Amino acid sequence: MMPSVGRRRALAVLTGVVLLAVAGTGCGSTDEPVDASAPVEVAITITEGRAEPQPGRVDAKKGQSVRITVTSDVPDRVHVHGYDVGAELPAGQPATVEFVADMDGLFEVETHESSVLLFQLLVR
């Protein structure tokens, strides 16, 4: 037994309403790149496999510079996923990664050897 034409139409209307309503929520938001001249600065210290401050999210505007300074107690490497940039971390000495956040999205910043998640960079 197939759905009658009326039922089908009702289902089609319902689907349409859903799509329209969802589309409607998208109006009014913008994702224009905003020019923020000051770079985003993040400083992290890694001791015995733990990041300080505790890992969280760091916001950046699309197009903004990001400067990450990491000090690790053991030799390691820091890596920014997605942007695929990084820096060697000699033990006990701060090292800096700097780049322009020109892609939107959520990117993990992690150490390479010990796989410690330092923070997530949120670019929008």
Next chain:
Amino acid sequence: MRTVPELLAHGVGGRQDLPIPFAYAVTGAALALVISFVVLGAFWREPRLGDAEAGRPVPARVARLLDSAGWQWALRCLGLVFAGYFAIGLFFGPDVDRNPTAGLFYVLFWVGLVPASLLFGPVWRALNPLRTAYLLGAALIRRDPRRGLRALPARLGYWPAAFGLLAFVWLELVAPERATVPVIRTWLVAYALLMLVGAAVFGVGFFDRGDAFEVYSDLVGRLAVVGRRDDGVLVWRNPLEGMSGLAPAPGLTAVVVVLLGSTLFDSLSNAPAWFRFVQNTQLPAVFTNTVGMLVLIGLVLAAYGLTCLLAAKLAPGVRPVDVAAEIAHCIVPIAVGYVLAHYYSLLVLEGQRTIALLSDPLATGDANWLGTADWSVSAALVTPTGVAMLQVTLIVLGHLLGTVLSHDRALVLFPGRSAVTAQVPLLVLMVGYTVAGLLLLFAG
């Protein structure tokens, strides 16, 4: 003190989606609720799905071609060609991020299997190189491929696929070094051996419900507009007919629950609260993440079980196990909607990157076998607003299909007036899954 480009990234998909705006999550949740009430109250009172004659047969000539041994073997050869190409990077390529193996396996194959199955039905059943290898082996020793050493026990059902799927999602989401070639190689060799042994023992029918990837492709493929009816006829049909025709079998619920639970875990593990917790427990991350994934799958299962108990209580003469077996298919569209929402941008971006890498499977740096080596990744289809909108739409559509399926099945399953009351727990369950998915897209 210098910024250097990295040569060896670990992990597939360096970029993840931005969290969806809260307003989107709320709108999606509200729509899910409205849909549930509308479906519960306003629509049909007699079951409309499950007709053995449903669908319009495809033209006889097309059906003859698609059913012919020649066509089936052509597809199997195509599957062997794909597998052979994949094997170049897998067995002979260096373990660097320019090796296309991880992208091929996790993105083009695993994620790509969903849209491919939605369009064409259970494609992996037709292509599966393991099935073909077994068929060729059986032909070589002149053995009937359908007959194994013993009969396939009915109570085995989908359980091998459920465990295979669990093993895969653990590899994909939890395993250390999971995007490296040796890890993928080890996992795949073990998986292939297990499947071939299973087929040798139980015959070729083992793949039908034992191979996780075939089962996954079959579940998703039931939502395709073309499908094979129980009587074997190829038909154009309402996707809901295909989904409704999924026969209950042992382990089916487990497959669906693992699928939904693991994808929810993938979102959860991305939330700051979770990774802070992982770092603070001081236990190995692989342990905490494994437990986390199992707990989330367990929660999805517990909600399912509780719902079935409640529904059975409200319907005289219906056992909870029957409810559990009969509503598993309603969860599939919800899981599929969530999986598509979750992986859309990964498929678009990493898919393009993988196709470019495919031209150089040995990662020599100068090969261009397929002419795609110079492709650059276009993000035109992945704007934050567009992705967020698509994600909510897919999740809400999955919810819509799930509730329609559950309403229809409730009319069959629950006697008389209890059909309405007993399906309330089912709707609550689906709203719960959908809202959980939306919240995780917001928080993850």
